[in-house]
Amino acid sequence: MSIILRTRQLTKRYGAKTVVHDVNMTIGTGDIYGFLGQNGAGKTTTLRMIMGLIRPSAGEIELFGHARHGDKRKTMERIGAIIEYPGFYLNLNAADNLEIHRRLMGMGNKESIDDALATVGLLDAKNQAVKNYSLGMKQRLGIARALLHHPELLLLDEPTNGLDPGGIKEMRQLFLKLARKRGITVLISSHLLSEVEQLANKIGIIHKGQLLEEIDCETLQKKTRHYLNLKVTDEKKAAYILEHMLGTTDYVAAGPGVLRLYEHLEQPDQVSSLLASNGVGVKEMALSGDSLEDYFLKLTGGEGFG
Numbered sequence: 001m002s003i004i005l006r007t008r009q010l011t012k013r014y015g016a017k018t019v020v021h022d023v024n025m026t027i028g029t030g031d032i033y034g035f036l037g038q039n040g041a042g043k044t045t046t047l048r049m050i051m052g053l054i055r056p057s058a059g060e061i062e063l064f065g066h067a068r069h070g071d072k073r074k075t076m077e078r079i080g081a082i083i084e085y086p087g088f089y090l091n092l093n094a095a096d097n098l099e100i101h102r103r104l105m106g107m108g109n110k111e112s113i114d115d116a117l118a119t120v121g122l123l124d125a126k127n128q129a130v131k132n133y134s135l136g137m138k139q140r141l142g143i144a145r146a147l148l149h150h151p152e153l154l155l156l157d158e159p160t161n162g163l164d165p166g167g168i169k170e171m172r173q174l175f176l177k178l179a180r181k182r183g184i185t186v187l188i189s190s191h192l193l194s195e196v197e198q199l200a201n202k203i204g205i206i207h208k209g210q211l212l213e214e215i216d217c218e219t220l221q222k223k224t225r226h227y228l229n230l231k232v233t234d235e236k237k238a239a240y241i242l243e244h245m246l247g248t249t250d251y252v253a254a255g256p257g258v259l260r261l262y263e264h265l266e267q268p269d270q271v272s273s274l275l276a277s278n279g280v281g282v283k284e285m286a287l288s289g290d291s292l293e294d295y296f297l298k299l300t301g302g303e304g305f306g
């Protein structure tokens with residue numbers, strides 16, 4: 001998989017305050033990247049730098065394999081973005097709003113407007129004045145605008161802010177469609193874990209300007225898997241019993257005398273009596289493992305998301 005966006009030591013300072021601090025983020029082609037951070041963490045500032053709307057104080061941004069300076073226009077043609085709230089001419093309808101944008105940016109053609117509106121499910125509402133749009137419709141119109149020129153990378157800054165659960169679900173389906181059917185790489189910032197965990201395949205956690213962790217969701221799931229923590233008198237023998245008598249290989253040795261068993265979590269008594277009756281003493285047994293929420297709480301030193 002190729003890298004579509006990479007930052008190196010990306011930093012933004014305002015006066016004496018460093019609001020984005022040495023951020024190294026990597027997004028691969030086809031990723032749905034959840035950029036998770038609390039209010040004020042530095043999400044919007046990072047996205048603004050990537051978009052070239054503000055200048056980094058230090059560090060580098062690489063897009064599509066090239067450093068971000070140079071031919072800006074060409075790079076921008078490959079990106080679609082909504083940063084904070086998309087503004088529209090409220091008295092005009094959706095189609096006219098997009099046409100103004102299209103001409104202003106010199107991008108796409110007229111057909112691309114209907115295409116974009118259809119993609120976000122607004123084709124039937126295209127002649128309606130935007131002032132009569134619901135918040136969810138406006139958000140979708142913002143996405144349609146970002147899609148007009150067929151970008152390869154979409155940067156969406158808290159696109160579901162203010163939406164109800166139904167609206168959030170609709171958006172999630174739209175993002176999945178864009179990523180899977182159109183092959184668009186999507187970065188979504190959010191302050192809600194619940195929002196990105198069901199969507200992203202990779203999550204970057206920004207906290208007080210620093211990218212604390214960047215992790216693919218498979219690894220994250222492994223890290224947050226629950227298990228029975230078994231302290232036993234003989235871990236080799238215990239392992240043998242687990243494999244040959246309980247029929248599971250889903251365990252790991254976690255230090256001398258300690259095994260983590262990822263199966264049979266519902267039957268701890270059976271596990272311990274099986275071990276005991278085969279001559280392995282169980283000194284301690286506890287259900288352990290972080291929930292995703294706990295995991296992030298630990299990372300951020302107790303301040304969670306959403």
Ligand SMILES: Nc1ncnc2c1ncn2[C@@H]1O[C@H](COP(=O)(O)OP(=O)(O)OP(=O)(O)O)[C@@H](O)[C@H]1O
Nearest residue numbers: 014019037038039040041042043044045046158191
């Ligand atoms: N132009 C500016 N001048 C000074 N400080 C700024 C400026 N822009 C942003 N900041 C500060 O930078 C920090 C990060 O802000 P940013 O908007 O990037 O956070 P965010 O993660 O997008 O938060 P939110 O979830 O509230 O949108 C905040 O403390 C903010 O006050």
Ligand SMILES: [Mg+2]
Nearest residue numbers: 043044045157
């Ligand atoms: Mg923001």
